[in-house]
Amino acid sequence: MPAPPANSILRLFYGPIISPVTPRLAKYLPHALICIDNGTISWIEEDIKHEGELSKVLEAKDIVGCEVTRLRHGQFLMPGFIDTHTHAPQFPNLGRGGQYELLDWLDKLTFPTEAKFGNSKYATKVYRSVVKRLLDCGTTTCCYYSSAHVVGSRILADIVHASGQRAFIGLCNMDRHVPDTYLKGITHDDSLNDARESIEYTLSLKSPLIRPILTPRFAISCSGPLLQGLGDITSEYPEHALRIPVQTHLAENRNEIDFTASLFPDHESYTHIYESHGLLGPATILAHGCYLTEKELKLIKESGAGVSHCPTSNFHLNSGIAKVGEWLDAGVKVGLGTDVSGGFSPSMLTAIQHASIAAKVIAMQTPPVPAKSNGANGHTNGTNGHTNGHVNEETNGHDNNGETNGHTTNGHTNGHTNGINGHSESPLANKPLSIPSLLYLATLGGAQLVAIEDQTGSLEPGKAFDALLVDLRPETGNPNLWWDEHEEGEAGVDKDPGHELQDFLEKFFFCGDDRNIAEVYVQGRMVAGKNGQAV
Numbered sequence: 001m002p003a004p005p006a007n008s009i010l011r012l013f014y015g016p017i018i019s020p021v022t023p024r025l026a027k028y029l030p031h032a033l034i035c036i037d038n039g040t041i042s043w044i045e046e047d048i049k050h051e052g053e054l055s056k057v058l059e060a061k062d063i064v065g066c067e068v069t070r071l072r073h074g075q076f077l078m079p080g081f082i083d084t085h086t087h088a089p090q091f092p093n094l095g096r097g098g099q100y101e102l103l104d105w106l107d108k109l110t111f112p113t114e115a116k117f118g119n120s121k122y123a124t125k126v127y128r129s130v131v132k133r134l135l136d137c138g139t140t141t142c143c144y145y146s147s148a149h150v151v152g153s154r155i156l157a158d159i160v161h162a163s164g165q166r167a168f169i170g171l172c173n174m175d176r177h178v179p180d181t182y183l184k185g186i187t188h189d190d191s192l193n194d195a196r197e198s199i200e201y202t203l204s205l206k207s208p209l210i211r212p213i214l215t216p217r218f219a220i221s222c223s224g225p226l227l228q229g230l231g232d233i234t235s236e237y238p239e240h241a242l243r244i245p246v247q248t249h250l251a252e253n254r255n256e257i258d259f260t261a262s263l264f265p266d267h268e269s270y271t272h273i274y275e276s277h278g279l280l281g282p283a284t285i286l287a288h289g290c291y292l293t294e295k296e297l298k299l300i301k302e303s304g305a306g307v308s309h310c311p312t313s314n315f316h317l318n319s320g321i322a323k324v325g326e327w328l329d330a331g332v333k334v335g336l337g338t339d340v341s342g343g344f345s346p347s348m349l350t351a352i353q354h355a356s357i358a359a360k361v362i363a364m365q366t367p368p369v370p371a372k373s374n375g376a377n378g379h380t381n382g383t384n385g386h387t388n389g390h391v392n393e394e395t396n397g398h399d400n401n402g403e404t405n406g407h408t409t410n411g412h413t414n415g416h417t418n419g420i421n422g423h424s425e426s427p428l429a430n431k432p433l434s435i436p437s438l439l440y441l442a443t444l445g446g447a448q449l450v451a452i453e454d455q456t457g458s459l460e461p462g463k464a465f466d467a468l469l470v471d472l473r474p475e476t477g478n479p480n481l482w483w484d485e486h487e488e489g490e491a492g493v494d495k496d497p498g499h500e501l502q503d504f505l506e507k508f509f510f511c512g513d514d515r516n517i518a519e520v521y522v523q524g525r526m527v528a529g530k531n532g533q534a535v
């Protein structure tokens with residue numbers, strides 16, 4: 001192994017690393033050494049069991065005098081969260097509006113608030129705290145809707161740029177069915193010009209982290225000519241990667257779907273409206289999708305677009321429950337979104353918790369499939385199609401449904417068992433989501449959805465170090481995380497470090513908060529977290 005170039009800035013961490021692999025699998029590496037060179041992961045040694053081995057590895061790689069950050073018991077590294085759907089100008093409304101359904105909620109609460117973002121002083125104040133809050137929550141990549149104002153979207157782009165977050169910034173396009181106090185007589189041509197201006201401003205920042213995204217709000221608030229004009233813009237910037245990505249809302253709420261159908265009577269489905277206006281492509285984020293038909297799912301899959309699952313919002317606005325397992329089985333790209341302020345929390349941890357509950361609700365409402373050969377204990381392991389007595393025994397013990405749950409061995413791919421290749425692709429539909437599935441949705445799935453999986457979404461050589469240093473120890477001050485030192489010496493307690501790491505991730509997902517996010521890195525730069533600094 002040649003020595004690193006003289007001008008490289010190396011950073012080394014030794015300790016536990018968790019990283020997603022597929023919707024079913026995660027890697028748990030209790031004793032890993034990760035090397036970051038100028039913000040990019042250059043290599044990972046997956047299993048270095050003791051200090052002696054560590055010195056030998058560093059020597060073999062010609063690394064001398066470089067400090068190694070040793071993680072403490074209770075700490076681990078994981079990829080940063082990717083929030084694939086949120087509305088920056090709706091943060092002032094967080095926690096309000098749960099009495100409404102979507103269309104009333106837009107009229108009564110959301111449009112009046114967004115209308116204020118033509119005021120640059122107000123936009124600056126709110127957007128500063130939005131970006132800081134999201135970074136402290138561990139969101140290293142965020143897909144933002146701004147308001148319909150060019151000035152506001154520029155301010156958002158500037159603040160994100162200064163903060164070091166990776167992001168997609170979209171001016172929200174609309175030309176109808178929005179109060180004139182907000183739209184102020186805007187025509188589809190005005191809205192298209194605003195979209196171009198916002199794209200050009202974002203591109204002018206020349207940041208490798210920030211990209212523009214076209215943002216037709218939804219088919220109700222965009223006329224046919226506006227949708228078509230935006231579809232045309234996707235390919236107007238050939239020097240900018242392949243095409244400008246797109247984000248919009250889709251099939252979120254029953255009344256919204258009916259109204260949309262009445263506005264576009266010639267279209268066979270809601271998804272078809274976007275497709276026929278050139279808006280469905282490999283980097284199109286379709287938020288919600290609670291009521292997608294099989295045909296629409298097929299269209300989405302064929303186009304390479306994907307869905308942002310926003311369960312907190314789907315519950316809060318009484319919208320519906322999305323069938324994420326079915327989408328994953330169909331090979332559709334899926335990420336998670338907080339959807340502030342339809343969703344009442346900016347934290348992806350809340351989105352993870354609600355994604356888990358939503359999948360369990362679907363599973364509980366699905367009639368049980370008769371077990372085929374369940375042996376003496378009454379369990380079949382429908383989820384992962386491979387047997388690993390040790391792990392099944394452990395996980396069936398604390399899962400609510402030994403027959404069908406997804407919360408079992410598939411997660412236990414770790415540094416010292418090589419389960420990765422041994423799993424069959426058993427269906428995920430109508431089952432609870434496992435911890436690896438939740439991890440995937442919040443990280444790698446989001447990266448694939450926005451077509452940046454070659455840059456981020458997992459901790460792998462060649463990708464940016466977009467990561468969280470999670471700390472579950474009592475000194476972080478989160479009393480919800482139970483930490484029993486005595487357990488460590490108790491007989492009968494599973495001390496396998498891979499299993500312990502899966503337990504840690506599960507505890508973080510369900511009981512953690514930003515007190516447990518010690519450091520947040522984007523492209524190797526610490527940008528937030530309890531130990532760090534945000535904007």
Ligand SMILES: Nc1nc2[nH]cnc2c(=O)[nH]1
Nearest residue numbers: 087217218249313339342
């Ligand atoms: N959740 C949600 N759905 C929408 N559909 C159109 N606009 C919105 C919005 O702001 N939030």
